[in-house]
Amino acid sequence: MDRLIKSSGILVILLLWVIFADLLKIANSTILPSLGDTILALFSLDTLKNIATDLAQSGMRWFYGYLSGSIIAIILGLVIGSSKLLQKSSLFVIEFFRCLPVTALFPIFLLLFGMGNLSKIAMIAYASFFIVLINTIYGVIYQNKTRAKMANIFGCSKYQKFQNITFFGSLPQIFIGLRLALSISLIITIVAEMFIGSDMGIGQSLYNSFLTLNSVMLYGYLIIVGITGYLLNILFLKIEKKILYWVQ
Amino acid sequence: MISLEKIKKSFDNKKVISNIDFACEKGEFVTLFGPNGCGKSTLINILLDQTKADGGKITNHAQKIGYVFQNYRESLLPWMSVKDNILFPLKIKNISLDECEAKLKALLKITKLKLPTETNINNLSGGQAQLVTLLRALIIEPDLLILDEPFSSFDYNLKITLAEKLYEITRKLNLTTIMINHSLDESIYLSDKLYILSPAPSIVKKVIDCKFTKSDYKATITSNKFLNITKTAVQNIKTTEI
Numbered sequence: 046m047d048r049l050i051k052s053s054g055i056l057v058i059l060l061l062w063v064i065f066a067d068l069l070k071i072a073n074s075t076i077l078p079s080l081g082d083t084i085l086a087l088f089s090l091d092t093l094k095n096i097a098t099d100l101a102q103s104g105m106r107w108f109y110g111y112l113s114g115s116i117i118a119i120i121l122g123l124v125i126g127s128s129k130l131l132q133k134s135s136l137f138v139i140e141f142f143r144c145l146p147v148t149a150l151f152p153i154f155l156l157l158f159g160m161g162n163l164s165k166i167a168m169i170a171y172a173s174f175f176i177v178l179i180n181t182i183y184g185v186i187y188q189n190k191t192r193a194k195m196a197n198i199f200g201c202s203k204y205q206k207f208q209n210i211t212f213f214g215s216l217p218q219i220f221i222g223l224r225l226a227l228s229i230s231l232i233i234t235i236v237a238e239m240f241i242g243s244d245m246g247i248g249q250s251l252y253n254s255f256l257t258l259n260s261v262m263l264y265g266y267l268i269i270v271g272i273t274g275y276l277l278n279i280l281f282l283k284i285e286k287k288i289l290y291w292v293q
Numbered sequence: 294m295i296s297l298e299k300i301k302k303s304f305d306n307k308k309v310i311s312n313i314d315f316a317c318e319k320g321e322f323v324t325l326f327g328p329n330g331c332g333k334s335t336l337i338n339i340l341l342d343q344t345k346a347d348g349g350k351i352t353n354h355a356q357k358i359g360y361v362f363q364n365y366r367e368s369l370l371p372w373m374s375v376k377d378n379i380l381f382p383l384k385i386k387n388i389s390l391d392e393c394e395a396k397l398k399a400l401l402k403i404t405k406l407k408l409p410t411e412t413n414i415n416n417l418s419g420g421q422a423q424l425v426t427l428l429r430a431l432i433i434e435p436d437l438l439i440l441d442e443p444f445s446s447f448d449y450n451l452k453i454t455l456a457e458k459l460y461e462i463t464r465k466l467n468l469t470t471i472m473i474n475h476s477l478d479e480s481i482y483l484s485d486k487l488y489i490l491s492p493a494p495s496i497v498k499k500v501i502d503c504k505f506t507k508s509d510y511k512a513t514i515t516s517n518k519f520l521n522i523t524k525t526a527v528q529n530i531k532t533t534e535i
Contacts, residue, residue, distance in 0.1 A: 191362055192367065195360070195368045198358065198360045199360075199382040209370065210370065291371035291372045291414075291415060
């Protein structure tokens with residue numbers, strides 16, 4: 046019963062798709078192709094091979110971008126969050142760059158890193174970086190004050206306090222940032238591939254399908270992107286639960 | 294062992310502590326009893342050098358201080374097991390694991406406390422979690438134990454159990470203890486000396502000797518001696534305006 050309730054949303058969408066595209070034929074097949082045709086096209090051997098290659102390429106860009114941006118952000122966030130002086134001095138810079146949409150910075154990234162993978166990875170890293178950075182800084186700042194007092198009373202050194210209390214105490218907020226950055230970085234991966242262009246990748250293939258008016262594949266790729274994001278989110282939640290075992 | 298003379302403290306030009314003299318001898322259990330905002334916690338923070346007094350003299354011969362927090366859950370580290378939480382003050386002093394384990398075993402034996410030491414803190418009840426903070430404070434073999442409203446979040450039945458346990462442990466270990474508390478019954482039961490503070494700007498209204506032979510909680514608080522002390526204390530408590 047629980048599974049049925051959970052999958053009811055997607056079943057309604059698929060049902061509406063069948064009603065509008067296959068039964069009522071309200072829109073022409075270029076705007077809304079048949080659900081059956083879309084699924085059949087997706088599961089043909091050639092398409093599956095292409096999708097696998099695209100997923101590997103996009104996945105690689107996303108992975109390196111997300112990971113590098115997040116790791117740098119966590120390290121910097123922990124350092125900035127631990128120092129009032131750094132917090133004050135970096136506030137303007139962080140807020141300034143955070144407000145600049147990464148899509149507006151496409152030309153800068155292209156000039157700096159060229160048309161290849163590096164510029165796309167850098168954009169994904171940039172998008173992940175600020176979300177994780179802000180959350181890490183707040184995770185450190187809004188620590189539980191009683192624990193800090195406890196550490197002082199028992200004579201913890203600054204490093205012991207950081208190692209035993211600050212780091213673990215800020216992890217729940219860091220994970221909020223990582224989860225937000227996960228979906229944003231996926232969006233940037235697709236957008237960067239669509240508009241900067243690349244040999245392969247989900248974004249590039251999606252854009253190609255649009256240019257050639259291949260609606261069946263366009264919708265097929267959208268389904269793939271959605272499923273990928275959903276699965277990554279589930280994987281993330283499982284890892285989060287494992288690491289943040291104490292959070293109830 | 295500990296004395297505070299003519300302590301004064303203001304926050305943002307608002308006088309919280311007007312003039313307080315306070316003393317606690319070795320092995321004595323002293324309670325600071327007063328309304329909210331009268332500066333009890335500030336006084337402890339001054340004693341611990343976490344806050345600077347505006348005036349007065351502080352004498353503190355305690356080298357090792359154990360502290361039990363009012364918000365006990367927040368003072369524990371939920372990513373650690375019960376055992377690691379209790380041993381935390383020792384581990385940060387780089388004491389070997391074997392020595393830590395031996396000290397814990399001895400402490401559990403002397404306090405007659407039974408706790409699931411390998412489990413996570415989140416799996417403990419409120420009473421058990423508060424006992425963990427007490428054990429964490431005791432594991433360092435403190436010269437001074439400070440209890441900041443240790444029972445404030447428990448129901449009456451659990452308060453009695455914890456008060457009896459605390460009485461037993463502090464007397465057995467001959468601990469010098471300072472407690473901040475709001476409940477008169479618990480304070481008289483546990484203490485040798487009771488300091489009644491006035492509302493802010495606070496002064497010591499009365500120091501009451503509460504030292505007499507005490508048995509279990511229920512029998513003690515219904516004894517004539519206890520009721521007489523309560524009467525003296527109540528006569529010196531100024532009611533707070535709403």
